[in-house]
Amino acid sequence: MAKPGKRRKFSAAEKLRIVREAAACTQRGDIDALLRREGVYSSLLAAWRKQLALHGSEALAEREPGHKPKQDAKDRRMPSSRSARRASRRSSRSLRSSSTSKKSLCHSGRQSHKRRRALTDVIEELDNPHVPIAQACAALGVSRATLYRQTRPAPAPAPPRPAPSPRRLSDPERKAVLDVLHSDEFVDQPPPEVYATLLSRGVYLASIRTMYRLLAASGESGERRAQRGPINLPERAWPRAQFAQKWAKI
Incomplete structure (x- = not known):
């Protein structure tokens, strides 16, 4: 079984040398060849560059394991470039929203x-x-x-208006149907017979239900038989004794 290899450690001088050689690379592919030769990842090279740019060559020295060293007040107040840009964008956005808001300062x-x-x-x-x-x-x-x-009071909601049906007959077509129903030939016939007679002649004006609807709109559709109202008969008052005798006989 092969023994696991030890983790390679770079001294501050090696880190500085690799960073300087990477900075001297001008041709395409030179940095990739340098990383393969030294066995270094590009993320590690980026971290070394950042440490060198922020804290100098002393930051490249390998520190002992343990707690992180305490930073000075000056270093704590100095944010990174990315966090500084993020904070500036956030402050400018808040100022822009507060200046363009139509509401009062106290929400x-x-x-x-x-x-x-x-x-x-x-x-x-x-x-x-x-x-x-x-x-x-x-x-x-x-x-x-x-x-x-x-x-301001809220306006009253408008009553819903049903949309007109695209199959609705136009006014001239409705008048033509009523003229046929009022003619001497069909004046005494119901709509089903009128419909069947016209259909046998190859004429179609409207459906049976539409004929009934047009007649009802004109007040010409209704019960033709003589109608009478309900008969209200007076209730006969039976004495209690006679009522009991009547049920006894039954």
């Missing part, structure tokens, strides 16, 4: 509903032409959008 979303309602009532009752609404909202920390939304 009204952090207030309770009762307090926000009381503040809006105060602004509504304010009757001073020299104090604009925007200044009053900024002083009390109320968003103008919230004030306008609570003071």
Whole structure:
């Protein structure tokens, strides 16, 4: 069984030499050949370059295992270039959002509903032409959008209007169907017979249900038989004794 190899350690002089040789490489593929010859990964070379650029050649020395050495206050205050760029972008974004925001400096979303309602009532009752609404909202920390939304009643929802059916007959077509139903030939016939007669002649105007619908819209469809209302007969009052005798006989 082969023994595991020992981890190679680089001295500060070797690290500095490899970094300088990598900096002197100008042709394509020279750095790859250098890394293969020295047995070094590109990530390790990048770490050495960073240590040399930040702390000098003393940072390349191998430190003893244990806790990290304490940094000076100056080193702790000095952020890396990436973190500094990230912090600057975050601060510029926050300043840009605060300058372009339409809301007041005190965000009204952090207030309770009762307090926000009381503040809006105060602004509504304010009757001073020299104090604009925007200044009053900024002083009390109320968003103008919230004030306008609570003071203006919501519009009533419009009643839904059904979309017209694409198969609906046009006004001239509806009039043509009614003229046929009102003609002397079909004036006394129901729509099914009119439909069958026209269909036997090769004429199609509308369906049977459409004919009934057009007649109902014109007030011409209904029960043709004589109708009478319900008969209300007076209830006969039976004495209690006679009622009992009647049931006894049964």
